Structure formats: structure tokens, C-alpha cells
Amino acid sequence: MNTKLTNGGIWNDINGEPIHAHGGHILFHDDFYYWYGEDRRGDMYVSCYRSKDLFNWEFRNHILTTSTPVAPIRVRTNLGLVNEKGGKVNLERPKVLFNPATKKFVLWVHYENGNDYNDAACAIATSDSPDGHFVYHGSFNPFGYMSRDCTLFQDDDGTAYFISAARDNADLHVYRLQEDYLNVECLVGKLWQGEYREAPAVFKRNGKYYMLTSFCTGWEPNQGKYAMAHSMEGPWSMLSDFGDETTYHTQPAFVLKRSEQEFLYFSDRWNGADYFQSSYVVLPIEFHGDVPTLNDYSSLLFERETRSMMFER
Numbered sequence: 483m484n485t486k487l488t489n490g491g492i493w494n495d496i497n498g499e500p501i502h503a504h505g506g507h508i509l510f511h512d513d514f515y516y517w518y519g520e521d522r523r524g525d526m527y528v529s530c531y532r533s534k535d536l537f538n539w540e541f542r543n544h545i546l547t548t549s550t551p552v553a554p555i556r557v558r559t560n561l562g563l564v565n566e567k568g569g570k571v572n573l574e575r576p577k578v579l580f581n582p583a584t585k586k587f588v589l590w591v592h593y594e595n596g597n598d599y600n601d602a603a604c605a606i607a608t609s610d611s612p613d614g615h616f617v618y619h620g621s622f623n624p625f626g627y628m629s630r631d632c633t634l635f636q637d638d639d640g641t642a643y644f645i646s647a648a649r650d651n652a653d654l655h656v657y658r659l660q661e662d663y664l665n666v667e668c669l670v671g672k673l674w675q676g677e678y679r680e681a682p683a684v685f686k687r688n689g690k691y692y693m694l695t696s697f698c699t700g701w702e703p704n705q706g707k708y709a710m711a712h713s714m715e716g717p718w719s720m721l722s723d724f725g726d727e728t729t730y731h732t733q734p735a736f737v738l739k740r741s742e743q744e745f746l747y748f749s750d751r752w753n754g755a756d757y758f759q760s761s762y763v764v765l766p767i768e769f770h771g772d773v774p775t776l777n778d779y780s781s782l783l784f785e786r787e788t789r790s791m792m793f794e795r
């Protein structure tokens with residue numbers, strides 16, 4: 483049993499294999515945490531692991547690969563999961579929500595046909611189970627806008643939002659999704675225009691919404707910032723610093739809310755020279771009143787008696 487994880491180290495699943503779930507997201511469903519993330523090996527795009535304690539991860543499935551079935555819904559601009567040269571496309575920062583009305587697991591991801599990041603599109607896929615083989619529904623530009631680094635957020639009433647970097651990353655857009663989560667319904671915010679914020683991660687605490695973002699420096703880390711709002715539809719506050727000038731060598735992936743008291747910052751420590759050496763860093767978000775702060779810890783310890791997560795300097 484795994485009772486310790488080292489930030490920035492290799493994290494193995496329960497079979498001793500390194501976990502491939504970068505730029506990811508965790509969905510809590512039927513007593514399990516499902517961790518989805520980028521898996522760029524071979525013909526894979528997105529892999530899924532699950533755990534009850536966040537320490538012992540069981541590999542479940544490669545939920546999106548080059549051979550994932552394609553089923554168009556409505557008008558999508560680009561349907562393939564293989565580009566015109568027969569190579570892989572680029573799928574980044576996959577996020578999955580469960581839609582309570584349709585009972586579908588809905589995945590949104592950043593889509594690029596090639597490595598030049600010129601498509602700046604999003605793509606969606608769905609499944610009837612959290613770790614089943616997803617069906618791919620194609621990529622598109624929401625309301626015609628560019629859409630790169632992205633995240634999803636589901637509010638308590640089931641309303642969901644897609645947040646993504648637009649206008650060559652200069653602006654961060656917030657879109658309310660349609661009830662089935664299969665399309666955008668309305669652009670409700672163009673945030674911090676010209677500030678180049680990316681890697682958005684949203685959480686809600688005491689009725690307030692928080693958004694963490696990074697600046698735009700590719701694989702290199704930079705100063706994280708957060709903002710607060712009383713509604714997902716804004717207005718959002720100005721940006722304030724979060725963590726140190728490299729956010730402890732991380733970029734946000736998502737925030738996991740375990741309870742009203744426990745918010746975990748899940749992030750990537752990218753290795754731009756060798757993507758496959760990229761690792762994970764999880765830190766507790768500590769609050770002073772309403773102000774979230776991030777401190778650096780070297781590892782996560784599993785406290786057997788309380789089954790909780792402790793952090794070691």
C-alpha cells in the first residue's frame with residue numbers, strides 16, 4: 483500500500499507503472515476518485531485511474547486513443563483523432579464532468595491538429611461510465627473563438643462552465659454550457675483581457691468562486707495568481723499572487739475539493755525537454771479568512787487512522 487507520494491517524483495499506480503495523467507482532472511463518483519489526464523504514449527490520448535484514498539491508483543482504461551469511435555453531433559469543424567498526415571493530433575488538459583440529467587460522462591479537452599497550436603479549438607467526448615471507452619464528437623471553436631488551455635467547473639445546481647484561453651491566450655473566456663454539457667450556451671465573461679492567463683482551475687468555497695491561473699510561458703513555470711467572484715458569471719476580482727514566482731515550479735491542473743475544509747491544488751511540474759519526465763505536485767490550499775495561500779511541501783503522507791492526507795515540508 484502506498485502511504486507516501488513525493489512531489490515532483492515518479493508516481494506509480496498499484497501495479498508499479500508510472501501514472502500518465504498530466505494536465506488532468508479528478509471526478510469523484512460513486513465513492514471513487516477518477517483521475518483523467520494526458521497520456522501521450524503510443525496511440526493514447528487520455529487515460530483514467532481510480533482510487534479511494536488518492537494514494538493508491540488503479541489504472542482503469544485508455545479512454546481516448548487514435549482508434550476511439552467517432553460520432554458527430556451537431557456541426558463540428560474537425561472530426562478526426564488522426565491528422566491528415568496520418569499522425570496523432572494533440573489533446574491537452576482533458577476534464578470530465580458527470581451530467582446528472584443525461585447520466586453521461588462528458589469530456590472537454592483542448593484540441594490541436596498539429597503542434598503549431600493554430601487550431602486553438604476544444605473537443606468533446608462522452609461515455610456512459612466514468613472509465614469506459616469514450617465516443618469522440620469532434621472539435622470546434624466556441625462561438626468562433628480561439629480556445630487553448632481550458633477547464634470545466636460544475637456548480638452545485640448542476641450548471642457547468644467551460645473556461646478557456648482565447649485571442650492567442652490574451653483573454654480568458656468563461657462559457658456557460660448547455661444543460662447536456664455538449665455545447666456552449668453563452669459567453670458570460672471575457673476575463674483579464676490582455677493579461678495572458680492560462681491553466682485555469684476553479685473551485686467554490688463558502689459560496690465564493692476562486693480561479694487559479696498561470697501566466698503564459700509554455701512549459702516554464704511562472705507566478706500563479708488567483709481571483710475571486712460571487713458568481714461564475716462575474717464580476718471577477720483583480721488578480722493576486724498565489725505561491726511564489728514559479729508557483730513552486732508548478733502550473734495548475736485543477737483543484738480537488740474534498741470537503742468544505744480541504745482543497746487540494748493538483749499541478750503539473752512539466753519537463754519541457756522531455757515531456758515524459760513531467761511529474762505531479764499536490765499542495766494544500768490554506769486559507770486566511772477568504773484569502774487562499776499556497777506553501778511548498780515536499781511530500782504527501784497518508785494518515786491511516788483518519789484516512790486523511792498530511793503534508794511534510
Ligand code: GAL
Pocket residue numbers: 505574575631680681698699700701733
Ligand atoms: C503551456 C500549457 C500546456 C501546454 C504547453 C505547451 O502553457 O499550459 O498545457 O500547452 O504550454 O508549450
